[in-house]
Amino acid sequence: MxxxxxxxxxxxxxxxxxxxxxxxxxxxxxxxxxxxxxxxxxxxxxxxxxxxxxxxxxxxxxxxxxxxxxxxxIDSIKLVKKQVSPKDFSEKYLFELSDGEKIETVLMREGKRVTVCLSTQVGCPLGCTFCATGKMGFKRNLTTGEIVDQILALRRERITHLVLMGMGEPLLNYDNVLKALRIINHELGLSFAGKAITLSTAGIPPMIRKLAEENLRIGLAISLNAPTDEKRDQLMPINRKYPLKELIASVRYFKQRVKRRVTFEYVLIKEINDFKKDAQTLSQLLQGLPCKINLIPYNRVPDLPYQRSSEEKILAFRDYLYPRCPVVTLRLSKGEDILAACGQLRTQS
Ligand code: SF4
Structure with missing residues (x-):
């Protein structure tokens, strides 16, 4: 040569x-x-x-x-920017990946509880109409290393809980997410107990059933956001493929196998899903299913037409559901002022 x-x-x-x-x-x-x-x-x-x-x-x-x-x-993702909310001290991290793509990871503090919200994809293919990440479109899946590295990058923070609830739909990146979960869970890995980890999904029933078989004992959260197919089809297009009946059946299966209470996340959007009738239909839909309903007032997303429900409507919605449903919480989102709250993640810089 x-x-x-x-x-x-x-x-x-x-x-x-x-x-x-x-x-x-x-x-x-x-x-x-x-x-x-x-x-x-x-x-x-x-x-x-x-x-x-x-x-x-x-x-x-x-x-x-x-x-x-x-x-x-042993490569690491690169920290590009960190923002801290002056209101509640939640932190948003912008990381650059080896190919130049960017993702966001959020850290929230609540007393001794330090929760990190992990991304699993660059963007998201599901296009929920109220979500900033959905608006970005889908670029690619994160590798197992990139998922785990978000925790390693913040390891000095004494993280107590992990939620897979950042950018992307974790169950559409199943193999990489599962491998990351095994590393996160194992004593030679990051040693997080299953009970400290929650995976949140828009609802992919075949994958929920598959996850139930993995012997991981992690928590499952469903981003539900509507009590009828008609409304959910509008907010979350994935519902047209997997309607509520199929989704709830897979959640029942998960509950049966994993023996952990499932959480339903419900973002309250003004005059879209916050009527008393919605609360009634929701309590009927989840009847007999031991679960927790987490109500989240909608967080503004620039360029999207939705608004947060009024405080009066939010409280009335909660008061209808409880005590009809066993556990109802009203989650005041953290990091809204730095666009780090639920549904607000979008890499802009
Ligand atoms: S809400 Fe979740 S599943 Fe829907 S577009 Fe946003 S990131 Fe994707």
Whole structure:
């Protein structure tokens, strides 16, 4: 080969280990002629201890560290911007991914509870008409590493809870999300108990049933937002494919298998879904299903025509539902002033 050709030849791309789990690492180490147990050590260094350089792995012989650094890397997403709400101190982080795409991650504080809201896709393909992310359209799925890295980037914050409720529909990125959940849940990974994790979905019944079989014991939240197919079709186009009857049947199945109370999120939008009749239909729809209803006053999204229900309507809606439904909470969204609240995430900068 000519010298000029050699000089312009790109070096082979290194394997990013972030996102690989024990079985993948075992395969890689086997190819390097290393013992199997090293994979568990390597996983623990990357996820539990948050190592970003092979030289930090002090219980690995120097030879192995060198071998690894020649073929692999531990890449991180890049923090571009952090905004803090002066009102409630919630924080919105803008991260840049290796291909230049951007995502947002939100951190909320409530006493000792620190919850991080993770994104799972760049944009979202479901196009809910009230949601800023839906308006962005869909760019791509996040990799397992990019999902987990949002937590690693904020690990100093003593996170207690995780919600998969940021940009994207987690169940449409099933394999990467599931692998991320296994890493997040495992003691060699990030050690979050299933009860500290909630996955929120717009409602993809076959995937809800699949998730119920995974033995993860995580919580499930359904972004419901309307009590009839007619109204839900308007707000959430996915309902035309999977109407309420099919969605609720899959939620019952999840409840039965996982034995955890499911949460229904209901965003209250002025004169769209906040009538007394809506509250009545909602309580009938969820009758006999042990669940929690979380009412969320709509958060403004620039360029969208919807408005928040009046306080009077919000309280009347809640008071009709409770005690007809066992647990009803009224969630005052955090981070509204920095557009970090539910349905407001959209990468602008
Ligand atoms: S509400 Fe959720 S599912 Fe609907 S468009 Fe927004 S991010 Fe996607």
């Amino acid at each position: 000519e010298t000029a050709q050699l000089l312009t030849q790109k070096p082979p791309k290194k394997i990013n280990l972030k996102g690989l789990w024990i079985e993948d690492l075992e395969r890689l180490l086997r190819e390097l002629g290393e013992k199997r147990y090293r994979a568990r050590q390597l996983a623990s260094w990357i996820y539990a201890k948050g190592a970003t350089e092979f030289d930090q792995m002090t219980d690995f012989p120097k030879k192995l560290r060198k071998k690894l650094s020649q073929i692999a890397s």
